[in-house]
Structure formats: structure tokens, C-alpha cells
Amino acid sequence: MDTLPEPDPAVFEHALRVAEALIFASDRPVKPERLQMALPMGTHAPAVLTALQARCAGRPVELVEIAGGFVFRTALDLAPAITRVVEVPRRLPRVAMETLAIIAYHQPVTRPEIEEIRGATLSQSTLDQLLDMSLVTGRGKKEVPGRPTLWGTTPRFLEQFGLKSLGDLPRREELVSVEAALPLSPPPA
Amino acid sequence: MDTLPEPDPAVFEHALRVAEALIFASDRPVKPERLQMALPMGTHAPAVLTALQARCAGRPVELVEIAGGFVFRTALDLAPAITRVVEVPRRLPRVAMETLAIIAYHQPVTRPEIEEIRGATLSQSTLDQLLDMSLVTGRGKKEVPGRPTLWGTTPRFLEQFGLKSLGDLPRREELVSVEAALPLSPPPA
């Protein structure tokens, strides 16, 4: 390789300024070739980038190479301070909410029983949702053919709905008129 | 006012780092209140911002106050070098600039009112241009027959023209040119 002539320090300093501003303003990583177009004559993008990277080391905003180009990124140690965690609580879908309510009132209850009470089939994904959120849990098996799992609510369920105990739930009869109710097992005491 | 206790220099230094990173990473002006949430205990956003502004003076990317918050902007002297590489948005035509000025000074203002001031019909494409650039926005309807939309400027307008607030616009009396001759006097520096 040829050794490049030493650039004038003032020109090199200006090149550093241009590089910093250009990389800051660019909406994607700046490749050396692109930077070269903006640099003063006699300065070379790779040398400028190396010098800029050294100068920015330890600053709150560092120059990093990504996808073949250069971008400024905030230093990793500052991420916790500047990142705002926003809680975006999800709404339970209607099916999940109804299933949860039925488990709460009829526990321990099997999946076929839930389906019978809702008058609709229960998808595994709905049950998985409730399991993922730790709102329901398995409570052994029912001793009938097929030994289906018995489902019940968790302490997390009580917490979510602000209940001291399951006894705090309003009685079923207060929610559904007796006329409408199908013959079912009694509610929890 | 109470005199604030002098913060620990190391803590203040950390606050400067946090402030620089937060404002650097953000694409819109950071209000002091927002910054305050990220700062370490015992440090105050206004003091940190003043110190940071002083520290960044002369850098290729400077801290400026715009639209009620703080942002980093490239230094003016670097614009020619950057525009060689970065796509420069088109200039607003005279009609659009005049319409924008009328909206800025008369807001909230209806389209017929703008037309009255300009003494000419306002084409939809002019309004569309301003809307496309998010410089103006609808601000409800005027309660007169036909319920025309009331137009006003956006925070983006302040950002585009580097204004802290609408109060930074020259007062109407200052806009009168006594010499009343074209070309107009240059704008204040």
C-alpha cells in the first residue's frame, strides 16, 4: 500500500466535524464511501472514522459500526437511565375471561365441564393464556375415564381481582337468575 | 427561592452523561420535566441543561432549545457538507410560505379568512403541502354556517423554524417595513 500524505491538521479536524454531523443526521448507518463524498479533499473516510471512534470512546454517545456502516449509539451503561419502561397491560379476550370466571366458580372443574357450561368448545390456546398469566393451575385429575385435569384458580388470581379469598366472589345466584341456570354443581362455599 | 445544595461532582457528571444520551437518542425536543425523571437524585434538569449546553458549544452537534424542549442539531457551518450527502427537502413555494405565515399569526384561522387576507383563493395543493410537512393542523371547527375547519401551527412548525414558542415570532408591528420597498429587509439574525 502507498502511504497517504499527512493531511493538514485543520482540514482533518474539519473532516472530523463533518463526519460527526453527517452520521448524527443520517437515518441509516453511514458507509465509508458515503462519508467520503462529504469529506474535504485529501481526507480519507476510514482514517476519519477511526479517529472519530477514538474521540468518542467513553462519551455518553459512542460511534459503533453496524451493518457495514457507522452510527452513534448511546453507551450501554446509560440505557437503564434513559429507557422508560411503559406498562402496556393487555386486555383478556372475552373467551379467556369467561373461561376464567367459570373456573373460578366451578373449581375444581375439567375442560369438558367448562365446555358444557359455556356451551362452546374451549381452545387449548385460551387455557394456555390463563396458564401463562398464572391465573389458573392444574389441581390433580378427576377419577373418571380419561382422567381429565381438574382446573382451579391460583393465589395470583385472587391478587389480580383484589379478592381475599374465593369466598369473596358474589354468589352465583346473584349473577345468574335461577331460571336460567343449568343444573350444576354448587358454588364454592 | 431556596439555594439548592451543591451536587456531588461525580453525580453531576453522571447527570450530564444521562442528559446527553437521552437528548441525543430522542428524535424530538426533550422537555426538562422529561429529563428530570431520568436524572439522578439531587440533580436538577435546568442546571444540567445549562452545563451541557456550555459543554457542547462549538461541537459539530450542538444543544439547542426548540419548541419547549432541548434537541441536538448540527452546527450551521456544516450544512453545506452534509447536504451533499443527505437528501435535502424541497423548498416551500412563496404561496405556501405566505399561507403558513398567515396561519401562524392569525391562528386559529379558517380557509376563507386566509383567502380574505391574501385576496386570492387558496389552492388545496398549497394546504396539502403544509399538511404533508406537518407544519399545520386542524384545530376544530368554527361555529359558523358551513363549520369551516380552524387551522393552526404544530410543534413541528416550531422545530422546522427553530422557535422556542410562538412568542418567538416577531411582533406584528415589527413586520411593517417603513421603507416599504422591495426587496424586503433581511430577517433578524
Add this chain to the structure above:
Amino acid sequence: MSEALALNLEGFEGPLDLLLDLARAQKVDIRRISIVALVDQYVAVLEGARAVRLEIAADWLVMAAWLTWLKSRLLLPDEAEPEEDAELLAERLTERLAELDRMRHAAFWLGGQVQLGRDSFGRGEPEILRLEDRSGIVADLPALLRAYAAARRRATAAQPYAPKPRRLFSVAEAMARLRALLGSAPGWTVLQGFLPPGLATPLERRAALASGLIAALEEARGGGLELRQDEAFGPLMIRLAQGGAIGHAA
């Protein structure tokens, strides 16, 4: 010459724009311009434009007509009160021109400001400073209870309609039962004693009582049995007619 004027007219955004330009040419404060001179200049420009092109937009001509009228009013000696104060109208025109002038200066001032994306650049690729925590759920007790009630209502509604079977004791059944039982019951017996067991609801019991009474009356008419009621609303007593044989009457 007139060609240039016509082209000139096209460069203006309406009559007010041209008027402002002419007013500025007077090189005084817009509020002190001579309206009379302004009118003459405007009409002259318009006439020049008309020499080459007849189709001049109506608003230009309306403005010319109005200005000419205004000029004539301003030149009239103040004799009787004119119906509209020409001075006031002239003032209003001046004020409109001044406002347009101000707005044009404002546009010029804005154009001279440091503009984002032209003179100065912002962060091109901002970092995301928001981290969304989606682990929580929105669900409260009222929602849970509503869900339960809704599920139950829907399940109930989904059941196929089946009318409740109502146990009715027909007159024919009552007569058969009377015949079967009366023989084994000596003496007076309360009518209710002959009703079938297992009548759940009051409605079923009253219907059965009515059927029983009609059956008893029918048998009494044939002479098969006797009825007795000692007092109004008292118990109805029945017994096999002396020597009679139930079921053979009628």
C-alpha cells in the same frame, strides 16, 4: 410593452397582490399611500393587460370597478352625507394591504430562519427509549363477573327450546281413579283424597282438584256416588251411593 404588462399580471396572486405591489412603489408607509394614485395605477395595468387579452378574471374587473367607484367618492366634495363613508372604505383597503404586507414580511422572516433539514439537521435515526412491558393484564372483578353472567346466559339461550312438561289430571283420568278407589273407601271421604300423588306445583294441584270435582259431579249425576259439603268453602266429601254401582250410569 402591453405584452410585458399582461405577463406581469399573471405573476400576481389576485388583485390585492398587485395593489400591494403598486402601493409599495409609492415608497411611503403603506398606511399613508394615495388611494387615488393607486386606483389610477391599477386601472392602467388592467387596461394594458386587456389590450392583449380580453379574458381577464372577474375578480380583477370587480376590483377595478369598485376602486373606480371609491375614487369618485373620494374626489367628490363633502356635501351631503354619502351613504357609505368613502374615507372609511379607503382606510379599510389600506388596512388590508398593510396586513398582507405584514404577512409577506412574516413569510420572508420565516424563510430566513434556521430551518431544520436545510441549515441544521436533527437526529436521523433516533433510538427507541420506550420499553413496553406487556406482562400485566387489565381485568377487574366486575369484568370477571360480567363474563360469568354473559357465558351462562349465552349457554342457556343456546339450549333448544323444550316446553316444560305439565302434569295435567284429565277428567277421564279422574273418573277412572274415582272408580278404582271409591270401592275400597267406606263412608265419606274428602275429595282431595282421590287426587293422584306427586303433583308438584299449586297450579297442578288446583287443576287436578277441578278435574276430580267434575268427575265426581259426573258420577253423582249418574247416581253412582253422593257429594256433600257442610258449609261454603268447606271440604267436599264423597261416598259410594247406597246400592249404586259406579260406572254403570249414563
